[in-house]
Amino acid sequence: MLQIKLPSLRYSNVFRFLVIFDMIILTIMWIIGSSIDEKSELNQIIKFHFTESIFDIVFLSSFKALILFILISEIESSCYKIAINTANQVKKSQSVDISSSTNTDDTESLIDTQQNSNGDNSVKKYLQAFTLVISLVSFAFILVKFGFVTNLFINAKKNDDKYPMSIYFYAILITEMIFCFLEFLLSLLNWRFMRNFAKLVCSKALANETEAIDDKKKVNIRRLISLSYPERYFIFSAFIMLIVSSFTNIVSPYFFGSVVDSAVNYTDLSKMNKYIFYLLGIYLIGSLASGIRSWLFEVAGQRVVARLRRQVFNAIIKSDITFFDTSRTGELTSRISSDTQVLQSAVTTNISMFARYFLQIIGSIIFMFSLEPSLSGLLIGVIPIISLLTVQYGRYLKKLKKKFQDELAASSVVAEETISSMRTVRSFAAEGKMSKEYEINIGKSFDIGKKLAVAQGGFMGFVGMISGGALALVLWYGGKLVHDKKISTGILASFLMYTLQVAMAFAFLSSVYGDFMQALGASQRIFELLDRDPLIKLNSGIIPADEDSFDGSIEFEKVDFSYPTRPQSQVLSNVCLKIEKGKTIALVGPSGGGKSTIFALIERFYDPLAGSITLGPRNFDLKSINTNWLHSKIALVSQEPVLFGGTIKENISFGLNDEIDTEQIIEVSKLANAHDFIINFEKGYDTVVGEKGIRLSGGQKQRIAIARALLVNPKLLLLDEATSALDSESEHLVQEAIERAMKDRTVCVIAHRLSTVRNADRVIVLENGQIVEQGTHEELCSIDGIYKRLVLKQLLSKETVINDS
Numbered sequence: 001m002l003q004i005k006l007p008s009l010r011y012s013n014v015f016r017f018l019v020i021f022d023m024i025i026l027t028i029m030w031i032i033g034s035s036i037d038e039k040s041e042l043n044q045i046i047k048f049h050f051t052e053s054i055f056d057i058v059f060l061s062s063f064k065a066l067i068l069f070i071l072i073s074e075i076e077s078s079c080y081k082i083a084i085n086t087a088n089q090v091k092k093s094q095s096v097d098i099s100s101s102t103n104t105d106d107t108e109s110l111i112d113t114q115q116n117s118n119g120d121n122s123v124k125k126y127l128q129a130f131t132l133v134i135s136l137v138s139f140a141f142i143l144v145k146f147g148f149v150t151n152l153f154i155n156a157k158k159n160d161d162k163y164p165m166s167i168y169f170y171a172i173l174i175t176e177m178i179f180c181f182l183e184f185l186l187s188l189l190n191w192r193f194m195r196n197f198a199k200l201v202c203s204k205a206l207a208n209e210t211e212a213i214d215d216k217k218k219v220n221i222r223r224l225i226s227l228s229y230p231e232r233y234f235i236f237s238a239f240i241m242l243i244v245s246s247f248t249n250i251v252s253p254y255f256f257g258s259v260v261d262s263a264v265n266y267t268d269l270s271k272m273n274k275y276i277f278y279l280l281g282i283y284l285i286g287s288l289a290s291g292i293r294s295w296l297f298e299v300a301g302q303r304v305v306a307r308l309r310r311q312v313f314n315a316i317i318k319s320d321i322t323f324f325d326t327s328r329t330g331e332l333t334s335r336i337s338s339d340t341q342v343l344q345s346a347v348t349t350n351i352s353m354f355a356r357y358f359l360q361i362i363g364s365i366i367f368m369f370s371l372e373p374s375l376s377g378l379l380i381g382v383i384p385i386i387s388l389l390t391v392q393y394g395r396y397l398k399k400l401k402k403k404f405q406d407e408l409a410a411s412s413v414v415a416e417e418t419i420s421s422m423r424t425v426r427s428f429a430a431e432g433k434m435s436k437e438y439e440i441n442i443g444k445s446f447d448i449g450k451k452l453a454v455a456q457g458g459f460m461g462f463v464g465m466i467s468g469g470a471l472a473l474v475l476w477y478g479g480k481l482v483h484d485k486k487i488s489t490g491i492l493a494s495f496l497m498y499t500l501q502v503a504m505a506f507a508f509l510s511s512v513y514g515d516f517m518q519a520l521g522a523s524q525r526i527f528e529l530l531d532r533d534p535l536i537k538l539n540s541g542i543i544p545a546d547e548d549s550f551d552g553s554i555e556f557e558k559v560d561f562s563y564p565t566r567p568q569s570q571v572l573s574n575v576c577l578k579i580e581k582g583k584t585i586a587l588v589g590p591s592g593g594g595k596s597t598i599f600a601l602i603e604r605f606y607d608p609l610a611g612s613i614t615l616g617p618r619n620f621d622l623k624s625i626n627t628n629w630l631h632s633k634i635a636l637v638s639q640e641p642v643l644f645g646g647t648i649k650e651n652i653s654f655g656l657n658d659e660i661d662t663e664q665i666i667e668v669s670k671l672a673n674a675h676d677f678i679i680n681f682e683k684g685y686d687t688v689v690g691e692k693g694i695r696l697s698g699g700q701k702q703r704i705a706i707a708r709a710l711l712v713n714p715k716l717l718l719l720d721e722a723t724s725a726l727d728s729e730s731e732h733l734v735q736e737a738i739e740r741a742m743k744d745r746t747v748c749v750i751a752h753r754l755s756t757v758r759n760a761d762r763v764i765v766l767e768n769g770q771i772v773e774q775g776t777h778e779e780l781c782s783i784d785g786i787y788k789r790l791v792l793k794q795l796l797s798k799e800t801v802i803n804d805s
């Protein structure tokens with residue numbers, strides 16, 4: 001999405017700030033209040049009473065903060081999308097004057113139209129209504145509670161009774177009431193402010209005339225987490241399980257301490273047995289919830305990584321050919337397999353771990369405070385040191401992991417190239433050299449891996465040391481308090497368990513954070529691939545309704561071209577060329593003259609730099625045509641056809657979506673002189689041809705490629721004659737197949753044989769990217785030019801090949 005700079009002081013930010021501020025203030029007030037008030041907060045949790053307990057208000061504020069925060073963010077992002085879509089539509093249609101519409105009612109009415117016709121909007125409406133309901137319900141709840149408590153206060157005053165709540169907690173109640181009122185007010189204003197927000201985004205997007213509106217985003221934690229958005233239901237359920245298991249973790253030390261206290265203080269064991277029973281129940285629920293949580297997160301992780309792999313693969317295969325001119329296969333496959341794997345745990349399990357340990361730390365600290373504030377103070381001092389260190393460590397890991405994945409991808413390039421060209425490697429006895437090259441590359445990633453290991457080990461050790469130190473300190477100070485009879489042994493035992501939990505949670509949290517940062521490093525290249533906009537988009541552009549709109553004819557008009565990877569060397573200049581319907585055009589000329597480039601432009605692998613290429617009698621510009629449609633009308637038989645690892649049948653029907661029946665395949669194979677050799681194989685058409693057709697001879701591969709082209713029944717056939725010598729029998733069969741394929745069709749052939757050029761309707765001679773001669777074979781032989789020289793050279797050497805290749 002276009003990165004539109006939004007004002008920081010905007011409605012959603014104010015709302016988000018308010019709910020978070022509400023949560024923090026309430027939690028702080030609760031912790032302070034519960035450590036000062038003699039009523040144990042713990043008892044209030046266990047024995048909840050509407051007019052006496054206060055923790056429900058704190059929980060309400062925290063949950064509400066979480067839900068409202070998410071809702072407001074979602075509403076804003078829907079509005080943003082709607083506004084950008086509106087802007088895109090305006091830009092596309094250009095029906096509205098951009099400069100004058102930015103601040104007028106036009107934008108507003110356009111947004112309205114877009115909102116009414118958009119699916120995002122119905123979601124947005126529900127979210128807005130939900131926001132209002134949540135804030136209204138919380139406000140109502142707090143008002144009712146306030147009413148009841150105030151009533152009790154008044155009665156208590158009259159009757160000289162004890163107040164139902166301490167003054168601290170009454171202050172919490174009033175504070176939350178004010179917050180709830182403000183939140184409710186803001187929710188009411190949601191519609192109005194969001195409408196203004198959409199207007200603002202739309203006008204900013206429209207005003208930004210020079211920049212295209214695209215979907216590029218920065219790579220950050222938010223984007224990383226957004227990968228798991230489609231799995232939100234799994235993750236949400238897993239989170240519920242996580243809250244249950246964290247809760248059991250938080251309360252279990254309390255019961256643990258109670259067991260110790262009841263064993264020390266009572267002669268009767270029944271109280272201890274009761275606590276043990278509770279403890280067992282808590283452990284059982286905790287482990288069940290843990291198991292389900294882990295299963296749900298794992299499934300979500302697997303789904304995320306599978307989807308990501310599909311997306312990356314699709315992004316790669318939909319890229320333009322220029323992209324493949326600059327990328328290496330091994331690197332791309334490494335991105336799909338290795339980089340995506342690193343992300344798997346980060347976007348699911350790590351989020352869960354993060355939330356789990358975070359909750360555990362917060363919960364444990366709250367319980368520790370209510371048990372013994374002075375002991376807790378000791379621990380709190382350690383937290384900033386670890387936090388600071390963790391952030392630095394995370395940054396370092398992110399950088400290192402990106403380098404590591406890059407080096408890994410580089411070694412995959414060597415592996416892929418070696419394995420896929422094993423015959424060449426073997427024939428040059430280059431195994432040793434390739435092995436050394438791989439070793440060097442893998443050595444580089446290993447060196448970074450070692451640094452990663454040192455960083456991880458060192459950091460974990462450091463965190464362990466700090467946690468151990470904190471534990472010893474707590475033990476020493478706690479022991480002193482027990483000795484002075486200020487706290488019971490049970491409280492110390494509970495406290496030590498909480499300390500251990502917090503220390504462990506910190507250690508895990510740091511390591512999870514490290515993993516997260518590593519994933520961020522690894523994800524950079526993946527997002528680069530996903531964000532890449534192909535220069536030539538597949539499956540876009542017009543599909544002519546009329547089948548006759550392309551009859552095979554094609555025209556080049558003053559075409560200039562150079563490859564994007566080598567822009568300084570012009571490969572075609574001022575090429576004017578007409579391929580008429582039903583005619584055969586032969587392209588000849590010295591090697592490197594630009595013949596294959598002409599084919600590449602007809603296939604629209606690239607676009608010309610200047611001039612135009614038009615199709616059919618209605619002169620459709622090639623750039624405006626849907627490329628998939630184009631490729632269904634044109635077939636290319638190349639010099640060295642590439643087959644895929646499947647069966648012969650699959651190879652012949654390759655790329656055709658409809659079910660092709662075997663009869664048709666046999667028919668085209670017969671025409672291509674392939675049927676006889678195919679049925680001689682044991683499995684006939686179901687014979688597997690091996691990777692890239694390695695189990696077939698050159699001539700056989702060519703005949704299969706011809707059968708493939710015949711099955712497409714193209715309007716235009718592009719043929720690159722083989723230069724590699726086949727034995728005469730095979731050559732005869734291939735030649736015959738080619739002649740049959742060319743019959744009654746528009747053909748453009750890169751000719752290497754005299755017989756082909758003789759039969760062509762027109763011969764075009766290309767040299768250094770320019771058409772230097774054209775005419776029939778006889779016409780060109782009658783002038784003293786390049787063509788005549790080529791023919792003479794071929795006749796003198798008694799070869800059939802005509803080009804200088």
Ligand SMILES: Nc1ncnc2c1ncn2[C@@H]1O[C@H](COP(=O)(O)OP(=O)(O)OP(=O)(O)O)[C@@H](O)[C@H]1O
Pocket residue numbers: 325563565566571589590591592593594595596597598803805
């Ligand atoms: N993908 C590419 N990227 C950059 N330059 C290229 C690319 N393909 C070809 N070229 C360059 O473009 C020029 C024309 O190449 P082209 O393959 O069209 O010649 P050709 O006449 O078909 O040669 P041959 O008969 O040897 O196949 C050559 O100089 C070549 O090096």
